[in-house]
Amino acid sequence: MRQRVRSAWLFLAPMLLVLAAAAGWPLARTVYFSFTDASLSDLDARQWVGFANYVSVLRMPSGRVIYDGLLLDPVWWGAVWNTVRFAVVSVTCETILGMVVALVLNAEFPGRGIVRAAILIPWAVPTIVSAKMWQWMLNDQFGIINVVLINLGLIDHKIAWTASADTAMAAVLIVDIWKTTPFMALLILAALQMLPREIIEVARLDGANPWQIFWRVTVPLIRPAVMVAVIFRALDALRIFDLIYVLTPNNAHTKSMSVFARENLFEFDKFAYGSAASTLLFLILALLTILTIRIGRISLEGGR
Amino acid sequence: MWLLKRIAFYLLIGAIVLIAVFPFYYAIVTSLKSGTALFQADPWPKAPSLGNYRNVLAEGAFVHNLLNSLVVSGAVVALSLFLGVTAAYALARIRFRGRSALLFAILWVSMFPQVAVLAGLFELVRMFGLYNSLFALIFSYMIFTLPFTVWVLTAFVRDLPVEVEEAAILDGATPWIIITRIFLPLMWPALATTGLLAFIGAWNEFLFALTFTSNDARRTVPVAIALLSGNSQFEIPWGNIMAASVIVTVPLVVLVLIFQRKIVSGLTAGGVKG
Numbered sequence: 001m002r003q004r005v006r007s008a009w010l011f012l013a014p015m016l017l018v019l020a021a022a023a024g025w026p027l028a029r030t031v032y033f034s035f036t037d038a039s040l041s042d043l044d045a046r047q048w049v050g051f052a053n054y055v056s057v058l059r060m061p062s063g064r065v066i067y068d069g070l071l072l073d074p075v076w077w078g079a080v081w082n083t084v085r086f087a088v089v090s091v092t093c094e095t096i097l098g099m100v101v102a103l104v105l106n107a108e109f110p111g112r113g114i115v116r117a118a119i120l121i122p123w124a125v126p127t128i129v130s131a132k133m134w135q136w137m138l139n140d141q142f143g144i145i146n147v148v149l150i151n152l153g154l155i156d157h158k159i160a161w162t163a164s165a166d167t168a169m170a171a172v173l174i175v176d177i178w179k180t181t182p183f184m185a186l187l188i189l190a191a192l193q194m195l196p197r198e199i200i201e202v203a204r205l206d207g208a209n210p211w212q213i214f215w216r217v218t219v220p221l222i223r224p225a226v227m228v229a230v231i232f233r234a235l236d237a238l239r240i241f242d243l244i245y246v247l248t249p250n251n252a253h254t255k256s257m258s259v260f261a262r263e264n265l266f267e268f269d270k271f272a273y274g275s276a277a278s279t280l281l282f283l284i285l286a287l288l289t290i291l292t293i294r295i296g297r298i299s300l301e302g303g304r
Numbered sequence: 305m306w307l308l309k310r311i312a313f314y315l316l317i318g319a320i321v322l323i324a325v326f327p328f329y330y331a332i333v334t335s336l337k338s339g340t341a342l343f344q345a346d347p348w349p350k351a352p353s354l355g356n357y358r359n360v361l362a363e364g365a366f367v368h369n370l371l372n373s374l375v376v377s378g379a380v381v382a383l384s385l386f387l388g389v390t391a392a393y394a395l396a397r398i399r400f401r402g403r404s405a406l407l408f409a410i411l412w413v414s415m416f417p418q419v420a421v422l423a424g425l426f427e428l429v430r431m432f433g434l435y436n437s438l439f440a441l442i443f444s445y446m447i448f449t450l451p452f453t454v455w456v457l458t459a460f461v462r463d464l465p466v467e468v469e470e471a472a473i474l475d476g477a478t479p480w481i482i483i484t485r486i487f488l489p490l491m492w493p494a495l496a497t498t499g500l501l502a503f504i505g506a507w508n509e510f511l512f513a514l515t516f517t518s519n520d521a522r523r524t525v526p527v528a529i530a531l532l533s534g535n536s537q538f539e540i541p542w543g544n545i546m547a548a549s550v551i552v553t554v555p556l557v558v559l560v561l562i563f564q565r566k567i568v569s570g571l572t573a574g575g576v577k578g
Binding site for chain 1: 327393420504
């Protein structure tokens with residue numbers, strides 16, 4: 001037995017080493033950099049500055065006091081607000097639409113296999129490709145969406161979907177929802193197909209209408225599985241980078257926390273400041289994960 | 305009433321299929337248009353031509369990018385499956401202290417925002433002279449493929465019957481023999497699923513590839529497509545971009561459609577059970 005335990009650690013060692021080197025160590029270094037004044041051009045010439053990247057207080061000779069730092073940076077809080085807004089709206093829409101698609105696929109009709117295959121296409125398209133595809137369809141001059149909407153008389157002038165302040169976030173949401181609803185639908189469908197048919201039969205025999213069956217029987221039974229999917233998606237949405245970076249470049253109305261952090265790290269030559277933003281993003285996500293695992297403990301076990 | 309419901313149901317199905325398929329269909333259509341036809345929003349190409357594909361492939365860099373993506377994704381799959389199988393055996397079949405804590409830690413790593421490790425990874429990559437090399441990508445991609453692979457494979461091994469292994473232990477087989485001779489042949493379905501999902505993840509990755517490579521020849525396809533531009537910002541070569549997009553996406557769509565069921569079961573194992 002002891003030999004088996006020893007071989008267990010031997011088998012685990014390579015995997016743990018790789019994870020420690022690719023995740024643990026870099027994370028620790030990011031946190032460390034956030035307390036220094038490191039710059040991209042020379043990472044080694046750095047000094048410990050404490051919390052100055054987060055909050056700093058500067059006393060001018062004239063007696064004026066200037067507060068600075070990430071925690072007082074309106075651009076950062078704008079990015080936080082954008083990310084949270086994006087995550088809440090996209091996950092809500094994906095869950096509702098995913099439920100609709102899953103219910104459709106759970107019904108029996110000719111050609112169901114083809115529909116399910118079609119659903120998988122948005123999921124299979126790489127994020128960057130879907131960003132480019134939609135950028136082209138949403139193009140202000142030549143995009144097919146503007147052309148169709150004008151021909152239908154729904155709008156009277158061409159809209160610069162990805163550039164203008166009012167619509168950029170909507171464009172990001174449309175593409176994300178298009179791409180991720182299939183994932184939700186498939187997870188919900190898997191949960192639906194594990195439901196024992198008898199329960200629904202019994203409810204129907206008792207005279208419950210489809211609406212009641214859905215809300216009183218189906219939803220409570222699949223809720224644990226759906227909650228797990230929602231948590232996964234929400235954590236994913238909160239770290240969004242690639243779609244926003246490619247679809248709406250340099251747009252303050254869609255800039256997410258991840259985009260803000262990378263921008264400071266590698267484009268603005270504020271490596272330490274970007275590290276501080278990365279650290280805060282990590283803390284926010286870690287807190288949310290712990291919270292959801294605490295609250296969702298029942299549902300995690302119920303899902304099995 | 306019954307008929308009306310039926311019609312509404314099929315309309316809903318039609319809408320779902322149209323929305324799911326149209327954007328990719330339109331990308332294919334655009335990739336076949338050339339000249340001024342590009343700027344007319346016709347839903348089909350009036351004079352289809354392969355000119356855009358010829359342009360993209362003749363440029364040279366794009367072929368390099370495709371090869372880079374293939375090498376990186378292939379290596380990532382091989383490495384994460386190798387590390388995943390041995391770890392999964394230990395995690396699923398051998399009782400030791402701290403096992404469930406370890407599983408939770410691994411799950412936790414898969415929730416890491418990639419940006420949070422970006423600064424530290426950058427330092428590491430530069431320190432080992434891996435900047436602008438494919439090794440940097442293979443190494444950094446472990447952060448998202450490995451936890452997932454370990455988690456799904458562990459769940460799979462746990463569900464295999466204990467008897468197969470007990471007989472081997474009685475015969476004095478070492479754990480290494482047990483893994484290679486007994487578990488590996490049984491694990492093909494799970495390996496195919498996790499391997500495929502790891503491949504897709506690596507094929508699509510953008511943030512690390514954008515940050516750790518600096519010239520055209522070393523880029524992977526997603527970065528190449530994102531940065532594909534014309535002579536000025538008013539001359540975006542949409543035809544070329546769409547042709548490149550189609551080239552990159554078609555293999556994935558084909559794979560996903562062939563392995564539909566496996567992928568769905570892999571996603572539910574990783575999502576619902578996780």
